[in-house]
Amino acid sequence: GAEVPSLSRQQALETARLFLGAVRQAAQVYRRIVQLRQGRPFVTEVSMDETSEPQTPAQLLVILAALADERVPLQTIAPKFTGRFNKGVDYQGDVGQFEREFRGGVAVLSYAVKRYGLPGNLKLSVHSGSDKFSIYPAIRRVLLDSGAGVHLKTAGTTWLEELIGLAEAGGEGLTIAKEIYRGAWEHREELCAPYAAVIDIDPERLxxxxxxxxxxxExxxxxxxxxxxxxxxxxxxRQLLHVGYKIAAxxxxxxxxxxxxxxxxxxRNxxxxxxxxxxxxxxxGA
Incomplete structure (x- = not known):
């Protein structure tokens, strides 16, 4: 297992300065959704995976405490982990370091549930988690050791499998797949711009x-x-088509x-x- 980090008052204050504004904003969004849902249930997730630096377990603890203070009953939280989580392709980075961070995050969440009264099903979420085959054994080990759950975000990979199915079908399906590629290629700069931090596309290789x-x-x-x-x-x-879903839309x-x-x-795909x-x-574990 991993120990829950301790942090000094100074570290806690620095973390609060860094994240408290964002926590308050997230809480406002949560309360607005509650208002609009009018009693209908929904799953609350807070994501921080698009920050420039990974959050440490100690920072995660402060963030969870602040969210609990704001009475946000989050069920999943998506921190930023070390390494590159590019869209639709495998993880690039130190798998051992990822496993340590993931294990530390699981320990922090377990503590926060007991200490701050957060929902018992609170779990880590791995964003851009699809296709990260090299880290799945590490995630599996931590889940087995801890009994924790995980949310693996996989929407993008499903859209690509739809395209593969259309291409394999031939006929109009293949025509549509080719048209989507043409549209994505022609608009590649605007499609890629919002995802610059999570794609590595060499235009010469397209x-x-x-x-x-x-x-x-085929x-x-x-x-x-x-x-x-x-x-x-x-x-x-693959990465271009991953961010090219707007063409299909x-x-x-x-x-x-x-x-x-x-x-x-x-x-089937x-x-x-x-x-x-x-x-x-x-x-x-298969």
Whole structure:
């Protein structure tokens, strides 16, 4: 296990100065949601994963105490961990250091639940957590040692599996996938700008839309599917399409109807990816 950190009054004050304004803002947002939900339940998460530096376990403790003071019943909290959590690709960094930070965070949460009366199901959330295959064994070890839970945020990887399913379906599905790539390529600068801290795309490694237009569904799927052992895999294309979801959104019903029309390959890819590559290694140790 990991010990709960102790911190001096000075350290606590410095942490409060750094984070208290953000905590108060989060509490205002929470209370507004409560008002709008009118008694309907919702899950409260506080995320801090897009800060420039990771929070230490001691800082996390102060943040949780402040959230408890504001009566925010958070069920998940997403700190920033050491290393790069780029969109849709594997973790880059020191896995041992990540495991120490994750273990420390779990210990802090366990203490905060007892000490500050936060919800008993409070758990760490790993944002951009999909496809981080190299850290899943570490997360699994900590969960087994502590009995804790974890929230693994995986929305982006599901959208990419939808695209893979459409490409494999051929016909209109493949046409849509190619159009989405063209749109993402043409608008790559504006699509990438909000995610600059969590993507590493070399424009020189992106195929042209003209080249992609000549691809078979299998070739498109190989480039996009997260399988570094496949010589056709292109992490630059994958990251661009990860942040290119707005292109699909602009298609509106055309995209949604394609998902229904090609439900079988889409569902197969989404299910296999979530279960075999995410749920099984983290929660089942498979």
């Amino acid at each position: 195929p042209s839309p003209q080249e992609v237009d000549s691809w078979s569904g 070739r498109f799927a190989s480039a996009l599917r997260h399988n570094p052992a496949n010589p056709g895999y292109n992490p630059h294309l 602009l298609m509106g019903d055309r995209y949604l109807e394609a998902l229904e029309r090609y439900r079988e390959p889409v569902a 989404v299910t296999q990816n979530l279960f075999e590559r995410h749920i099984a290694p983290v929660f089942l």
